[in-house]
Amino acid sequence: MSREFSLSELLERSLIICAGSGGVGKTTIAASLALLGAKRGLKVLVLTIDPARRLADSLGVGPIGNQAVRIDPERLRRLGVPEGGELWAIMLDAKRTFDDLVERYAPSREVADRILANRYYQQISKSMVGSQEYMAMEHLLSAYEKGYHDLVILDTPPSRHALDFLNAPSRIRGVLEEGVLNWLLKPSSFLLKRMQRTAGVSDRTSFLETIERVIGLGMIRDLSEFVVLFKDMLGDFKDRASGSQALLAADDTRFVLVTSPNTVAVQEAAFFRDQLEKRGLPFGGFMVNRVLPLAAGDTSQAELEGLRTMDTPSWYRLFPLEPPGGMTRQDYLQTLDKLKASLDTLPTIAAIDRTNMRWLQDQGGGDHLFVQIPELPFDVHDLDGLDALGRLLQAPARALPRPIERGAS
Amino acid sequence: MDDMGEQPHPFSRRVIIVSGKGGVGKSTVAAAMGVVAARLGKKTLIIELAGQATMAQLLGGDPSGYTVVERRPNLYTQSVTPAQAMQEYLVRELHSKFLYQIAFKNRFIAPFINAVPGLDDLVSIGKVMDVERTRTRDGRPEWDVIVVDAPSTGQGLNLLRVPKAMMDMTGSGPFFRNTKLIHDLLGDAARTIVHLVTLPEEMPVNETIETYHRIEEETNVAQGAIIVNHIRTPGFSDPELQGLEFIAGIKDSSPLRTDTVLRQVAGSVLQLERRARLEQGYLARLEAKIPLPLVPLPALPARDLGPSDIDGIANRLSAGFGVEPGVDS
Numbered sequence: 001m002s003r004e005f006s007l008s009e010l011l012e013r014s015l016i017i018c019a020g021s022g023g024v025g026k027t028t029i030a031a032s033l034a035l036l037g038a039k040r041g042l043k044v045l046v047l048t049i050d051p052a053r054r055l056a057d058s059l060g061v062g063p064i065g066n067q068a069v070r071i072d073p074e075r076l077r078r079l080g081v082p083e084g085g086e087l088w089a090i091m092l093d094a095k096r097t098f099d100d101l102v103e104r105y106a107p108s109r110e111v112a113d114r115i116l117a118n119r120y121y122q123q124i125s126k127s128m129v130g131s132q133e134y135m136a137m138e139h140l141l142s143a144y145e146k147g148y149h150d151l152v153i154l155d156t157p158p159s160r161h162a163l164d165f166l167n168a169p170s171r172i173r174g175v176l177e178e179g180v181l182n183w184l185l186k187p188s189s190f191l192l193k194r195m196q197r198t199a200g201v202s203d204r205t206s207f208l209e210t211i212e213r214v215i216g217l218g219m220i221r222d223l224s225e226f227v228v229l230f231k232d233m234l235g236d237f238k239d240r241a242s243g244s245q246a247l248l249a250a251d252d253t254r255f256v257l258v259t260s261p262n263t264v265a266v267q268e269a270a271f272f273r274d275q276l277e278k279r280g281l282p283f284g285g286f287m288v289n290r291v292l293p294l295a296a297g298d299t300s301q302a303e304l305e306g307l308r309t310m311d312t313p314s315w316y317r318l319f320p321l322e323p324p325g326g327m328t329r330q331d332y333l334q335t336l337d338k339l340k341a342s343l344d345t346l347p348t349i350a351a352i353d354r355t356n357m358r359w360l361q362d363q364g365g366g367d368h369l370f371v372q373i374p375e376l377p378f379d380v381h382d383l384d385g386l387d388a389l390g391r392l393l394q395a396p397a398r399a400l401p402r403p404i405e406r407g408a409s
Numbered sequence: 410m411d412d413m414g415e416q417p418h419p420f421s422r423r424v425i426i427v428s429g430k431g432g433v434g435k436s437t438v439a440a441a442m443g444v445v446a447a448r449l450g451k452k453t454l455i456i457e458l459a460g461q462a463t464m465a466q467l468l469g470g471d472p473s474g475y476t477v478v479e480r481r482p483n484l485y486t487q488s489v490t491p492a493q494a495m496q497e498y499l500v501r502e503l504h505s506k507f508l509y510q511i512a513f514k515n516r517f518i519a520p521f522i523n524a525v526p527g528l529d530d531l532v533s534i535g536k537v538m539d540v541e542r543t544r545t546r547d548g549r550p551e552w553d554v555i556v557v558d559a560p561s562t563g564q565g566l567n568l569l570r571v572p573k574a575m576m577d578m579t580g581s582g583p584f585f586r587n588t589k590l591i592h593d594l595l596g597d598a599a600r601t602i603v604h605l606v607t608l609p610e611e612m613p614v615n616e617t618i619e620t621y622h623r624i625e626e627e628t629n630v631a632q633g634a635i636i637v638n639h640i641r642t643p644g645f646s647d648p649e650l651q652g653l654e655f656i657a658g659i660k661d662s663s664p665l666r667t668d669t670v671l672r673q674v675a676g677s678v679l680q681l682e683r684r685a686r687l688e689q690g691y692l693a694r695l696e697a698k699i700p701l702p703l704v705p706l707p708a709l710p711a712r713d714l715g716p717s718d719i720d721g722i723a724n725r726l727s728a729g730f731g732v733e734p735g736v737d738s
Contacts, residue, residue: 021432119578263713264432293676303670318667324655327648335652338644342678348710350677375680379611379687 007394010284010369011037013254015144015247016153020258021268025289028380029258029373030155031059031089032389037151038076038085039390045088045143048155049136056091059383066092066100066139071383079387088149092136101138105236111229120226133157137244144247254284256369259360261288261295261353270363285369287393288357294346295353296372308343315340419633419730420446422602423550424541424594426557426630428565429606429620433613434638435459435565437714437722438606438706439558440467444723447484449732451553454540455486458533458568459558462488469716491529491560494536530571531588533560538591541600566620569595569603569628596629604633607695609640609688618698634730635701637692639708641685653679704729 010016011033018030027048034046045068059071071087081087099116106112115121133156140154247253255276259269269286276283307315316336323332361370373392380389425446427439436459443455454477455464464486465472477487500509543551559568572592576585595601603624607617617635624632645653657675696703706725709718 292680294673295677297669297673299670299673304674307670307674318671319656324651327652327655331646331648332652335645335649335656338649339653339656339675339678342644343674345710346674346677349681352710374676375684 007036007369007371010254010256011040011042011151013252013284014151015140015250015253016151016284017156017248017253017255018153018258019156019255019272021265024258024260024265025373026258027155028386028389029287029289029393030153032380032386032393033256034087034089034151034153035076035079035081035383035386036390036393037153038081038087039079041082041085042150043084043086043088043148044151044153045090045149046153046155047090047092047136047139047143049092049157056089059087059089066090068143075383079383090139090143092139098135101135101237101240102233105233107232111232115226115229118226118229134241137248138240141240141244141247249279249281251282253282255281256284256287258287258289260290261292261356263352263356266356266360270360273363283364283368285371286360286364287369287371287373288360289373290375291357291372292350292353293374294350295357296374299350301347301351304343304347308340308347310340312337312340417599418732419602420449420451420554420732422554422598422600423552424537424555424557424601425633426559426569426601426603427606427636428559428568428603429561430565430613430616431561433606433608434706435561435606436461436463436558437467437719438604438636438638438726439556440464440719441722441726442604443484443486443554443556444468444481444719445726445730445732446554446556447481448723448727451483452551453484453554453556454552455484455556455558456537456540457486457488457558458491458494458536458560464488467714467716467719489533489536491533494532495528497539498532498535527567527571527574530560530567531575531591534568534571534591534595535587538594541594565605566623566627569624569630573628592629598631601630602633603630604636606636606638609637609691611691614691614695617695621699621701632701634704635695635699636704636706636726636729637695638706640688640692640705641681641708643682643685643689645682650679650682653682702729 016030016033018026018033020026030048031046034044037044068088068090071089073081073086076085076087102115102121103112106115136154136157140152143149143152257269257272259265266288273283273286316333319336323329357372364370371393373389376385376389376392380386425442427435427442429435436457439455439457440463443453446453457464462472462474464480468480468484468486470478470480473486474488475490475493477485479485496509500506537555537557540552540555541550545551559565572588572595575588576592605617605620605624607613621632621635624630653675657672657679663669663672692703692705704726706722706729709721
């Protein structure tokens, strides 16, 4: 195994993108990394889409739209953030951002208003797959161009497939591609005429009307209007999308994939890592959240089996004779009994996690970070919680032990 | 909406939609639902609209995709992608596969079709309606029960919402009439029911509460149960938990090998126990916020679930829904 990329090196980059499927603590880890950066004296900005708003509350920033908000410096000082260190956050609202872009690039206020009122626009801006992702990238680019922050951390939207994030610009560009728009607006071609005759539509109807007959959207007017209005803005949109793409692939960017040790999650993380490579995007490492101490540790199946099959008096002798203060002897012995009984299932649970993590680490390839994070005994909802998580992220990396060999008994 | 006092038998509906966000175990639950229905003697089809064909792994047998395959007595599965549903619909409407191909399989039109909001979901649920309307030669419904493994887009809400949205945009014409048929099927509580699957974790629970309310407000579909997947049961009393913490702590500094092992064991048990307790809190939150029955399913210690796991989950579902477990033939 090659040398591991350290957390310090990661924080020296100017852009970190935290990706992964939802529900693995990605938002919390992104915020915790941001706090770590601030503690190193950096000016850090974290961009997140946080549907629960819990993180926003805990950082002391309310529902604030798409403006960057600075976290109270006094609270940060108390956590040991030095002079010069700053923490900023943006909570993204995808719909709002798309509207902002239209307003920014529309040639006139009147055109902007007509686009915003267009039904087709309203539909795609809120329901199209990838619009959230696209907008996250747009914000990232704006923040980056301002150049105020030393480090920008992006928490990608919690999509089912983390890949939606990478596909967003090309998908949106595909829709807005001039070729498509022109083709749709052009008079009928030979093929189209044949098709229209067969489908029982007159030659004079446009292609859009033929489509309407089959998929019946009744949106032709809205769509044509949208296409006409949007045409002038296409160039700007495409420039922005290309700019975002270039930023993602920059030398100073790293993708961090956040996952849990479960089978589905590690498979998704490994798939995403492959996709990064295929697209020439810089992979920084895996962060595995909610790891059991037994899965992270070096205990063998034989040792666990030895404990499981031990007779009860010997088992008791492994522990202090006296229960802790305030605990009855009976409760204490019951705890020990249950702990021993847990050895019936615990090795299997730990072995699955360990096998999954080992497999994931092997997928990482060369120089990358591999962080195992134990489950916190509390939900993170304030700066102190983020700080505690940060300490765990920094815990010295250990070589991952061989998998617990299975089936021995 | 459904009157809570007079719930029809949970498996008397023909269309049972299993919905929820991605990664919560929807396909697993759909497979087990299918097993329960088939055990009750109903000819059952599981339609996967979620994009991945997983029924072969879950129920055993070869991957089949679009082909309808019998997995067990009375239990059939089929996987339909939006592209397949789209093709089926368009070929029928254009009366020609050739025209479909020249018109919709070219690189100019495909992105446009992909971009039409909601069309994927509409043709997918349209496929379900076609299946529901299929009749045998003597005029009886081909399928007694159709279990739908729904796509995850928009927290699984889009599929239920799309017919109404399309009708609002269309207003009249053949497409409108077609869409209205789907809308009516979804809204008929005697024929259709939706169950939401979720995990006992903060974000999925909050989203499920939101989705429940949005289904009530934005769709005409009757809701059945909230199926909470992957639940661990707490096993330690408060004093015992204190004992666990004591053991995990007191072994902290000991250099003895056995103590290292015990520390890892106690730490792991402690972590699982705390998680289990948090999960109970999330269950209580669901119970307080959603007036539907909760059906809990236990966490299974397996890397990949297979047919025997699905049978076990089917037993739990039978118990959760209060139907006779029956015997798997």
